[in-house]
Amino acid sequence: MDSELVVLASSAATTVVGLLATDAWEQTKVAVTALWQRARPEQAEAIEGELLATRTELLAAREAGDGGAEEELTVEWRTRLRRLLAADPALERELRGLLAELPPVAPSTDRGNRVEMQGRASEHARIYMSGGDMHITGP
Template sequence: MDAELSALAAAGATALVQQMVTDRWPQVRDRAVAFFSRRRGGDPAVIEDELEASRARLVAARGAEDQDAEAAVQAEWRNRLRRTLRSDPAAAAQLRALLDELGPVPSAQRQAAVHNTIKGGAQHRTAIQAGSVGNLTIGTPRPPTTR
């Protein structure tokens, strides 16, 4: 398989798996069912069941912080997309269009495992590690000073 189609299959699998844990999943699932069912006479109900089973495995893997299981779900769909692209050259254009439609996952919907570590002795004060902190008050806020 040519490198471009292999990269497209990987991008498609990544996008599909990312969408499985977002609020957009029902719409994305329906589009994925349509994409796969157009090829080789796929049964939409079977494809939907396979997607939902993958989603359930992904959610369980994330809950257990099992990155290998997450990677297995993505690999499963990457391989399926590779087979689809190999057997149906027209599928590449349709997959590209679907990826363009999906766009990146909005940052508010991204879910990532975060592991924070503080080293260097005992910490006797509040420690905050974050990518973004809005209006944050720890403890009792001080009243504004008047002059």
């Protein structure tokens, strides 16, 4: 599998799981279920159920202060999304569109110092990324 698709699946999983614990959970459920409906209609109902189960487990884990549960749930969704993209790499555009439609995930305080970034440059573009302060000097 292309490393870019792996990064996309990872980013999407982080976003989906993070949003399931917010007011945007319904929008997230509808968007992800619709993606599955287009890609694998026979699995769409089961995926909707998995999203609801993930939300329930995530909320309970956050209530209990179990930060590891969110990471485990994210890994599960990363695997699902990687399999979906591996079976049909053309879904990359749809998954990117889905992520563009969803609100950004606010950083979670129980993830420690983990920073996840993604950047893409072409031609002569430059990308500067930082998980903290950044000071650039020179031309």
